[in-house]
Amino acid sequence: MPEINAEKCLEKRLMGRLLPVEDLQRVFQQTRGLWEKLHGRRVFFTGASGFFGSWMLESLLFAGTKLEFPFQSLVLTRNAKHFSESLPHIAGDSRVELMEADAATMPEPEGAVDYVVHSLVPDAGTSLGDQEVFFRSATGWLLDVAVKKHVEGFLLCSTGAVYSPHDSAGAFSEDDPRVSPGGPLCYGQIRRNVEDLCLEAWKYRNVPVKIARGFTFVGPRLPLDAGFAIGNFIGDGLAGRPITVKGDGTAVRSYLYAADMAVWLWTILLGGQPGRAFNVGAEEAISIGDVANSVGLLFDAQVVVEGKAEAGMAPSIYVPLTGRARDELGLCAWTGLSEAIEKTIRFSAGGSFPNKKSQALLRPCPVCGCFSGQVLHTQHFILSKDHPLQDHYDVVACDACGFCFADTPISQTAYDAYYSSMSKYADNATSTGAGVSEWDAGRLGQLAGHVAEFTPDLSARILDVGCAAGGLLAALQARGFTEVCGIDPSPLCVELTGRVAPGRVWTGTLTRLPDGIGSFDGIILSHVMEHVCDLRSAMERLRSLLNPGGWVYIEVPDAARYGQYLVAPFQDFNTEHINHFSMTGLANLFRQCGFHPEVGGIKEIFSAKDIPYPALFWFARVADSPQAIEKDGTLRAALEGYVRASAERMRRLDETIRRTLAKQSSVIVWGTGQLTMKLLAETCLREADIEVFVDGNPVNQGKELIGRKVISGTELSSGSTPILVCSQINSAAIIQSIRSLGLTNPIVELSDKSE
Numbered sequence: 016m017p018e019i020n021a022e023k024c025l026e027k028r029l030m031g032r033l034l035p036v037e038d039l040q041r042v043f044q045q046t047r048g049l050w051e052k053l054h055g056r057r058v059f060f061t062g063a064s065g066f067f068g069s070w071m072l073e074s075l076l077f078a079g080t081k082l083e084f085p086f087q088s089l090v091l092t093r094n095a096k097h098f099s100e101s102l103p104h105i106a107g108d109s110r111v112e113l114m115e116a117d118a119a120t121m122p123e124p125e126g127a128v129d130y131v132v133h134s135l136v137p138d139a140g141t142s143l144g145d146q147e148v149f150f151r152s153a154t155g156w157l158l159d160v161a162v163k164k165h166v167e168g169f170l171l172c173s174t175g176a177v178y179s180p181h182d183s184a185g186a187f188s189e190d191d192p193r194v195s196p197g198g199p200l201c202y203g204q205i206r207r208n209v210e211d212l213c214l215e216a217w218k219y220r221n222v223p224v225k226i227a228r229g230f231t232f233v234g235p236r237l238p239l240d241a242g243f244a245i246g247n248f249i250g251d252g253l254a255g256r257p258i259t260v261k262g263d264g265t266a267v268r269s270y271l272y273a274a275d276m277a278v279w280l281w282t283i284l285l286g287g288q289p290g291r292a293f294n295v296g297a298e299e300a301i302s303i304g305d306v307a308n309s310v311g312l313l314f315d316a317q318v319v320v321e322g323k324a325e326a327g328m329a330p331s332i333y334v335p336l337t338g339r340a341r342d343e344l345g346l347c348a349w350t351g352l353s354e355a356i357e358k359t360i361r362f363s364a365g366g367s368f369p370n371k372k373s374q375a376l377l378r379p380c381p382v383c384g385c386f387s388g389q390v391l392h393t394q395h396f397i398l399s400k401d402h403p404l405q406d407h408y409d410v411v412a413c414d415a416c417g418f419c420f421a422d423t424p425i426s427q428t429a430y431d432a433y434y435s436s437m438s439k440y441a442d443n444a445t446s447t448g449a450g451v452s453e454w455d456a457g458r459l460g461q462l463a464g465h466v467a468e469f470t471p472d473l474s475a476r477i478l479d480v481g482c483a484a485g486g487l488l489a490a491l492q493a494r495g496f497t498e499v500c501g502i503d504p505s506p507l508c509v510e511l512t513g514r515v516a517p518g519r520v521w522t523g524t525l526t527r528l529p530d531g532i533g534s535f536d537g538i539i540l541s542h543v544m545e546h547v548c549d550l551r552s553a554m555e556r557l558r559s560l561l562n563p564g565g566w567v568y569i570e571v572p573d574a575a576r577y578g579q580y581l582v583a584p585f586q587d588f589n590t591e592h593i594n595h596f597s598m599t600g601l602a603n604l605f606r607q608c609g610f611h612p613e614v615g616g617i618k619e620i621f622s623a624k625d626i627p628y629p630a631l632f633w634f635a636r637v638a639d640s641p642q643a644i645e646k647d648g649t650l651r652a653a654l655e656g657y658v659r660a661s662a663e664r665m666r667r668l669d670e671t672i673r674r675t676l677a678k679q680s681s682v683i684v685w686g687t688g689q690l691t692m693k694l695l696a697e698t699c700l701r702e703a704d705i706e707v708f709v710d711g712n713p714v715n716q717g718k719e720l721i722g723r724k725v726i727s728g729t730e731l732s733s734g735s736t737p738i739l740v741c742s743q744i745n746s747a748a749i750i751q752s753i754r755s756l757g758l759t760n761p762i763v764e765l766s767d768k769s770e
């Protein structure tokens with residue numbers, strides 16, 4: 016009995032399935048104006064059973080049916096029987112005629128040929144030498160056909176592999192040098208020579224050649240076992256295997272969804288200038304490791320990275336610049352990566368998606384208002400007694416716009432009460448905003464410089480929302496701004512800041528604006544919006560406070576880079592940061608609320624001495640016309656990587672605490688901040704005999720945590736009980752406090768020694 020090859024059966028099933036109607040519909044909508052050119056024409060396809068060819072042919076059949084225009088297609092195949100078996104719905108269509116021939120015979124097709132789609136590739140496993148012969152002879156023959164038949168368009172499906180690899184990391188533009196035509200034989204060179212054959216035919220024989228240089232794709236019919244990383248990951252997930260990364264996961268790719276790809280290819284053939292090459296792909300880059308994490312999360316599967324990163328080696332980047340396709344043909348990547356992966360899985364799994372963790376949200380997406388999202392992580396906290404916030408929430412990605420945020424049912428009112436009562440910014444020594452330390456003064460000075468650059472008018476009336484202890488106001492005044500104002504929920508902060516800008520600082524928040532503060536030429540929200548529950552009404556209020564032509568500056572942590580700046584595990588999933596912005600996410604918030612984002616960028620700030628932290632910003636003004644938002648296709652995968660790395664770090668902290676507790680019956684825990692709240696919830700610290708908690712911030716002193724008192728360091732006396740320093744961000748400052756108080760207890764740091 017012959018052995019059944021399960022993988023082959025899967026492939027066969029995938030090929031035979033009709034493409035999703037919603038995708039064909041989408042291709043049709045985006046290409047509607049182009050099809051007139053094919054009215055009554057005959058299109059010759061090579062490689063029609065492949066990924067490119069089958070998407071093009073099937074979308075053509077769909078459009079022809081929709082618009083009821085007559086056309087014919089002639090499909091070159093090496094084996095008509097095999098083609099009919101693998102794509103019966105195409106082979107059986109009366110508008111499709113199969114022409115059986117192999118590379119050796121290559122007869123001239125009978126009848127008219129008006130367009131050629133050349134996406135023929137040799138069989139897998141063909142040697143480089145044979146590939147060269149194959150491409151050269153097949154292309155030469157096709158170009159002869161094109162000349163004889165006077166074709167109106169000739170699409171060469173080429174590849175980004177024709178570009179000469181960059182020395183510096185970066186994306187490829189059409190003007191970049193290609194692989195040298197001499198030199199040792201390689202795939203890129205073979206494909207380059209094919210391009211040159213075609214370009215010569217345009218130059219000297221008038222064949223209207225258009226070149227599409229494909230990069231990396233994802234979508235229905237992508238082979239799941241043919242060396243495409245993303246396809247392999249999906250194949251792993253469908254087969255119930257761990258998602259296996261063959262390399263070290265640092266290589267960077269970008270993925271264009273197949274339906275978008277079909278739009279691009281048809282648009283290039285029917286709308287592109289002859290003799291011109293266009294990159295075909297997405298610009299949004301993502302590491303292979305993050306792609307694996309993303310697929311792993313969807314399947315709830317483990318991710319295994321087999322390769323090791325080489326120190327100092329830049330990741331290999333294979334990403335196109337697509338300005339030419341965008342500017343000349345109006346093309347863009349309409350489908351985000353998460354959506355593209357999900358669609359591919361759903362198609363490959365036969366329509367169902369049992370493991371998908373989408374859920375109805377407690378808090379609708381604060382950017383677009385969507386009510387459903389997918390869980391990336393569930394964060395738990397142990398909170399002090401009578402704490403107004405919730406002891407856990409899910410971090411979710413919005414299904415519609417891709418924004419990521421804490422799905423908490425806590426109201427804005429509760430957050431406002433929390434901030435006015437528990438403001439940690441009252442403690443100048445270890446908190447940000449006051450501009451007291453050198454590193455923080457540097458950040459505020461730089462921000463003031465940015466503002467001065469954007470708005471040279473020094474008499475502009477500028478409001479700093481969440482002014483804390485007034486550090487930014489002082490920095491702006493130092494730049495010469497005369498009308499700086501501030502509001503802050505904490506009366507203590509307002510008192511401190513009042514000394515910087517007398518009479519222009521008020522107690523309040525965006526939701527509880529003080530009366531009679533007037534209007535402003537500019538409003539600054541630096542590290543505020545990640546805390547705000549109801550973002551859209553906050554934006555409404557900002558608009559109402561602006562003078563005509565006024566601007567808003569928003570700076571927030573850059574969630575897309577959390578993973579690159581990881582210090583304490585899950586540091587950014589805390590009780591206070593409930594919105595996770597990327598450049599796209601913040602721009603979308605502005606657009607959704609009628610603003611036009613004008614100038615933006617990413618930056619590095621410091622969250623404590625020597626601890627860099629990623630941030631991003633946009634300056635925006637009120638827009639004249641409604642602004643469309645774009646789906647953020649990459650943030651989610653970046654956060655999935657961050658979750659994985661944080662979980663590993665949390666596990667190591669658990670080991671450190673376990674070792675400490677093995678030697679001592681009890682400990683003193685110094686610090687009751689975000690890390691402690693998580694350690695108590697998720698490590699063996701919850702079982703420890705904690706003598707007492709110490710916290711430097713007066714607002715925390717006197718509180719009660721798991722039945723133990725929180726005291727100040729001065730109330731502690733020396734002894735043999737070890738002090739566990741429960742902060743990674745401020746650990747140096749805490750150790751200094753312990754030393755300066757003359758305490759002789761052993762100190763245990765939660766360092767990450769295993770790195």
Ligand SMILES: [Zn+2]
Pocket residue numbers: 380381382383384385413414415416417418
């Ligand atoms: Zn959304």
